[in-house]
Every structure is written in C-alpha cells, then in structure tokens.
Amino acid sequence: MSRTTARRDTLAGAATDYVLEHGLIDLSLRPLAAAIGTSDRMLLYHFADKDDLVATVLRTSTDRSVAEIRALPRSPDVRTAVLDLWAASTTGQLDRCQRLYVEAAALGLFGREPHASVVREANVRWVEALVDHIVDAGTSRANAERAVALLDATFMGMQLDLPLDPEDPARSRLVEDLADAVASVAADVR
Incomplete structure (x- = not known):
C-alpha cells in the first residue's frame, strides 16, 4: 500500500469518526479538516472533491456496520x-x-448524490449481513430473505422514531412482537 493510499485510508477513518459524531447534513471541510489534524486542501488532495469524501465516509461507516453484524455471536x-x-x-x-x-x-430520497448511490450500495451489503445472521440462526436463505425484508423495514422505522421517545415502554413490546413475526416468517408459517 502506498503512503498516499495509507494516508487516504487514515483520513477516511478519522473523517468517518467525525461525521458519526457531528452528522452529515451540515458537513463543512474546514471544521472537519481542523478536527482531524489536516487542512481542507489536503482533504481535496486525497479525495477528488467533497462528494468523494462523503461517499468514502458513508462506505467506511457501512464497512463498520457490516463488520459489527458479522462479528455477532451466532444466535x-x-x-x-x-x-x-x-x-x-x-x-x-x-x-x-x-x-x-x-x-x-x-438526503438520497431527494436525489442528492453521492448519498442515493452509496445508500443503494449499503443496502445490498447490510441486507446480506442480516440474511447471513438469520440463516446461521436456523432457517433457509429464501426464508431469511423474506424475514429480513420485514426486519429491516421495521428496524428502519424504529430508528426514525427512536430519537423522539427513547424511553417508550411500548418499544420493548414492539421488538418482542417483531421477533415473533420474523421467526414465523423464517419458519414459513402462514
């Protein structure tokens, strides 16, 4: 690996950490660069433009997410x-x-790039990791794919609601109900 590639990877990791902490919507290169110990010019040297940096951050975050799922013990x-x-x-x-x-x-829903493209890529990798985890828990790949369609859509809806009322006692019941429903789909019980 060349020093330039290694430096780019280091900057990508640091930028991802920054964005995970501060968010994506108001991302500005100068504050990001200052926070990770470089300059905005050096960021643009290592990344073609801000969109390339954002796409790299999103891919790095996806890599981390998928790695976390794949590292879970078998259920x-x-x-x-x-x-x-x-x-x-x-x-x-x-x-x-x-x-x-x-x-x-x-942002991707509004057609903003690179968000829309990278989110589509992320979806494929995320769903594959979820399906593999469900298959490892004891069902066929076909049933796992059906189950993950329900699981992923529900998780996403809950992620959208979670910041609104994180202490809602109904959330635990909803997760239990989802677990029952997904288990039923995975068992192909109709």
Missing part, C-alpha cells in the same frame, strides 16, 4: 437473532452508523 434461533440484532443496532458504534445511514438515506 441460537431466529427469534433470538432479532433481539440480538436490535440490541446491537441500538448501542455503540452500530447505533451511530445506523443514524448516519438514516441521514444519508433522507
């Missing part, structure tokens, strides 16, 4: 897998990565 059954995935998705780095994804997806 003993599909129902437990849903509970494990929700617990992981709502804590630590994965929670921050999910929030960044929601922010990028919202």
Whole structure:
C-alpha cells in the first residue's frame, strides 16, 4: 500500500469518526479538516472533491456496520437473532452508523448524490449481513430473505422514531412482537 493510499485510508477513518459524531447534513471541510489534524486542501488532495469524501465516509461507516453484524455471536434461533440484532443496532458504534445511514438515506430520497448511490450500495451489503445472521440462526436463505425484508423495514422505522421517545415502554413490546413475526416468517408459517 502506498503512503498516499495509507494516508487516504487514515483520513477516511478519522473523517468517518467525525461525521458519526457531528452528522452529515451540515458537513463543512474546514471544521472537519481542523478536527482531524489536516487542512481542507489536503482533504481535496486525497479525495477528488467533497462528494468523494462523503461517499468514502458513508462506505467506511457501512464497512463498520457490516463488520459489527458479522462479528455477532451466532444466535441460537431466529427469534433470538432479532433481539440480538436490535440490541446491537441500538448501542455503540452500530447505533451511530445506523443514524448516519438514516441521514444519508433522507438526503438520497431527494436525489442528492453521492448519498442515493452509496445508500443503494449499503443496502445490498447490510441486507446480506442480516440474511447471513438469520440463516446461521436456523432457517433457509429464501426464508431469511423474506424475514429480513420485514426486519429491516421495521428496524428502519424504529430508528426514525427512536430519537423522539427513547424511553417508550411500548418499544420493548414492539421488538418482542417483531421477533415473533420474523421467526414465523423464517419458519414459513402462514
């Protein structure tokens, strides 16, 4: 790996950490550069433009999210897998990565690039990781794909609502109900 590539990777990691902390919508190169110990000119040397930097940050965040899911211990059954995935998705780095994804997806809905393209790429990788986790918990790939369609859409809706009332006691019941529903789909019970 060349020094330039290594430096770019280091800057990408630091920029991702910054964006996970401060958000994407008001991202400005100068404050970002100052926070990570470089200049905006050096960022533009290593990244073609701000859009290239944003796309790289989003891909780095996706890499981290997928790695977190793939690092989860195997769940003993599909129902437990849903509970494990929700617990992981709502804590630590994965929670921050999910929030960044929601922010990028919202911008992508308005056709903003690179958000729309990178979110589409992220969706493919994220769903593959979820499907693999559900398959490992004891169902077929076809059933897991159906189950993950329900799981992912519900998780995304809950991520949108979570900041509004994080202490809502109904949330725990909803996660339990989702676990039951996903387990039913994964078992192909109709």
